Amino acid sequence: MIKVGVLGAKGKMGAETCLAVEGADGLELVARLDQGDELEELAKAGAQVVVDFTRPEVVMDNLAWCIANGINAVVGTTGFDEERLATLRGQLEKSPGTGVLIAANFSIGAVLMMQFAAQAAKYYESVEIVELHHPDKVDAPSGTARRTAELIAAARREAGSGAIPDATTTGLDGARGAEVEGIHVHGIRLRGLVAHQEVLLGNVGENLTIRHDSIHRESFMAGVLLGVRRIVDTPGLTIGLEHFLELD
Numbered sequence: 001m002i003k004v005g006v007l008g009a010k011g012k013m014g015a016e017t018c019l020a021v022e023g024a025d026g027l028e029l030v031a032r033l034d035q036g037d038e039l040e041e042l043a044k045a046g047a048q049v050v051v052d053f054t055r056p057e058v059v060m061d062n063l064a065w066c067i068a069n070g071i072n073a074v075v076g077t078t079g080f081d082e083e084r085l086a087t088l089r090g091q092l093e094k095s096p097g098t099g100v101l102i103a104a105n106f107s108i109g110a111v112l113m114m115q116f117a118a119q120a121a122k123y124y125e126s127v128e129i130v131e132l133h134h135p136d137k138v139d140a141p142s143g144t145a146r147r148t149a150e151l152i153a154a155a156r157r158e159a160g161s162g163a164i165p166d167a168t169t170t171g172l173d174g175a176r177g178a179e180v181e182g183i184h185v186h187g188i189r190l191r192g193l194v195a196h197q198e199v200l201l202g203n204v205g206e207n208l209t210i211r212h213d214s215i216h217r218e219s220f221m222a223g224v225l226l227g228v229r230r231i232v233d234t235p236g237l238t239i240g241l242e243h244f245l246e247l248d
């Protein structure tokens with residue numbers, strides 16, 4: 001049995017994760033913590049893996065504590081940039097044997113959408129990302145959109161692609177969205193949505209749209225459970241669920 005603790009257990013994703021862990025073979029839910037609870041409860045309960053779905057502003061403190069206490073972590077919380085990842089690598093060096101998985105998105109379809117977008121990017125002159133979410137989401141752009149833009153930018157750099165054409169010189173601030181590594185990202189917040197993303201690619205005379213829709217938070221659970229089962233044998237920092245999927 002792998003003993004699992006959930007941080008952010010009263011939140012939308014944390015509550016779904018508690019249900020999934022309780023129903024999973026070989027996993028035991030030993031702690032559900034939320035705002036105001038002491039992290040020490042995780043150690044007292046003997047948690048071997050902590051699943052974090054909290055908030056970008058608290059996740060680094062949670063992870064520092066988990067790593068210092070040798071507890072593996074599966075992290076869905078967003079807000080990771082290169083600086084944060086470097087901090088985690090430094091902390092993990094001092095705690096060999098401990099594993100941390102950072103996954104911008106745990107749904108299989110979203111992982112494939114990111115992979116397909118990166119694969120397609122070098123064949124197209126233009127690419128833009130539209131992410132669409134429920135209006136209670138605290139951050140923009142989404143972690144998935146950021147990660148997709150990073151993967152696309154890396155693929156274009158490797159292929160020696162030129163700059164994306166855009167003759168815009170005047171207009172309202174924000175009308176072209178945010179830019180992540182030169183890729184424009186547009187965010188929609190709309191009641192009724194859960195988590196959706198389109199990657200739009202274009203050449204003269206043709207367009208390709210890659211779209212993924214999570215219509216229920218259960219869509220993330222198979223990936224979360226896979227992460228929990230794999231992280232106990234995967235020390236160090238793993239970025240992206242694709243490393244635990246056989247995609248080739």
Ligand SMILES: NC(=O)C1=CN([C@@H]2O[C@H](COP(=O)(O)OP(=O)(O)OC[C@H]3O[C@@H](n4cnc5c(N)ncnc54)[C@H](OP(=O)(O)O)[C@@H]3O)[C@@H](O)[C@H]2O)C=CC1
Nearest residue numbers: 008010011012013034035053054058076077078104105106
């Ligand atoms: N990787 C993935 O596949 C997915 C990632 N996410 C990400 O997960 C995160 C959470 O999303 P969601 O569940 O919708 O958000 P919610 O706001 O519904 O849940 C977050 C929960 O964490 C609690 N919390 C805040 N601070 C702490 C703390 N220090 N310790 C423990 N709990 C705390 C919040 O309490 P309070 O409300 O009182 O502040 C709340 O109950 C976001 O970053 C989101 O983008 C979401 C979906 C999928």
Ligand SMILES: O=C(O)C1=N[C@H](C(=O)O)C[C@H](O)C1
Nearest residue numbers: 078104105137142143144195
């Ligand atoms: O907050 C959400 O809901 C989601 N957050 C993650 C993100 O920011 O990419 C994953 C998914 O899009 C749902």
